[in-house]
Amino acid sequence: MKQKIINEIVGEMLPFLNNAQIEKLQEILLHTLWKYDVTCSNGSDEEKKQNFIDLFLAAKRIEGCSEKSLKYYNSTIHAMLERLNKNVKEITTDDIRSYLTEYQSNKNSSRVTIDNIRRILSSFFSWLEDEDYILKSPVRRIHKVKTVSNIKETYSDETLELIRDNCNEIRDLALIDLLASTGMRIGELVLLNRNDINFYERECVVFGKGDKERVVYFDARAKIHLKNYLDSRTDDNNALFVTLKAPFNRITIGGIETRLRTLGKQLGLSKVHPHKFRRTLATMAIDKGMPIEQLQQLLGHRRIDTTLQYAMVKQSNVKIAHRKYIG
Incomplete structure (x- = not known):
């Protein structure tokens, strides 16, 4: 259905565009329709949340993230959204702070683990902000968790x-x-x-x-x-x-x-x-x-x-x- 809409719009513009402009228009239209699916579809709240995650993971995959990292990103973000049970547009800085505090208390996690979660959530919400899904990332005001500096190994x-x-x-x-x-x-x-x-x-x-x-x-x-x-x-x-x-x-x-x-x-x-x-x-x-x-x-x-x-x-x-x- 999406491809049919794109073809119809591009067909009307063919006389006015060169090949490079046509490809760019197709890319913009496809991205716009994806956004519509995510934000305006009649799917369940759970489906909409997963759509956001899937689009984010697709972007990270293009950047070269390994499948192991993508799996960790998916589980981390999904756990946060499930616990907060709110639309991504409604999540606040206090929500994220409370989630991290509760997570550390319940699981007795190290500072390194909590900062890894903060970093992943920051990447997710920054991507949502860059893509205009939200106005401002709620993680922006949550600073890096101070951890003990360990000397990492190198090869001799x-x-x-x-x-x-x-x-x-x-x-x-x-x-x-x-x-x-x-x-x-x-x-x-x-x-x-x-x-x-x-x-x-x-x-x-x-x-x-x-x-x-x-x-x-x-x-x-x-x-x-x-x-x-x-x-x-x-x-x-x-x-x-x-x-x-x-x-x-x-x-x-x-x-x-x-x-x-x-x-x-x-x-x-x-x-x-x-x-x-x-x-x-x-x-x-x-x-x-x-x-x-x-x-x-x-x-x-x-x-x-x-x-x-x-x-x-x-x-x-x-x-x-x-x-x-x-x-």
């Missing part, structure tokens, strides 16, 4: 070499080297195509959060292993990394996470996951003296505070710096 040089030496598939070796040398997000890696890679300059353009482009760079080892992997491929898929078995589909975030977790278990290593490569690169860059502003650009962070959370300077270097600059 020995661990990285151990992982590389035990890769039985040339694809996995190329994938690990690209993650380790670029520090790109896993969601950015799975979107890469073969023609995105500039082997001469050892660089590629990735699409980060907010659909922002940036250039990342890889080292000579990653170049060699990536070339070897691409030369070994017999499929015609344009994706940079594909599954090991036919029909050789583009690899997913979940597929990479599972692969690395399995490799870690085989080697007796705990917490082997894609994001750890990004944190390792940031720490190594700071440790070797890269200016924080350049690292911020490399990692694609909007705020330098985020970059500082990734970069953990070794205590031994703090001691050396103290002797150098202070005495």
Whole structure:
């Protein structure tokens, strides 16, 4: 029914628009009708709430969120809406504060857990605000929950070499080297195509959060292993990394996470996951003296505070710096 309405409207505008304008008009009309379905349909309140969640999750999926994260987002938001039992347009800041307080009390949750919930709800309501479903996010005035700052683990040089030496598939070796040398997000890696890679300059353009482009760079080892992997491929898929078995589909975030977790278990290593490569690169860059502003650009962070959370300077270097600059 929606497609029929769109076709009728576009048909009347065909003589006045070019192909690009027609595609844009179709996109706007489809989005408008989606909004109508969500806000004005005769469905139950529960169906309308789930429609909001589904649209939000669709947007996050496009940004590259893993299915595991999307499942967590869905359950977190659904639990909040079910407990408050109010239309999303009627939810207030006090409602969210009361919900978080009650949740922490009932489940004896840590501050980290409560802040994770706050962050997800903030993302959901900010999206509703950006899409004009609501006037203002009720989470905007709820600040980040203060938590104990823990030093997060990075890969040591020995661990990285151990992982590389035990890769039985040339694809996995190329994938690990690209993650380790670029520090790109896993969601950015799975979107890469073969023609995105500039082997001469050892660089590629990735699409980060907010659909922002940036250039990342890889080292000579990653170049060699990536070339070897691409030369070994017999499929015609344009994706940079594909599954090991036919029909050789583009690899997913979940597929990479599972692969690395399995490799870690085989080697007796705990917490082997894609994001750890990004944190390792940031720490190594700071440790070797890269200016924080350049690292911020490399990692694609909007705020330098985020970059500082990734970069953990070794205590031994703090001691050396103290002797150098202070005495």
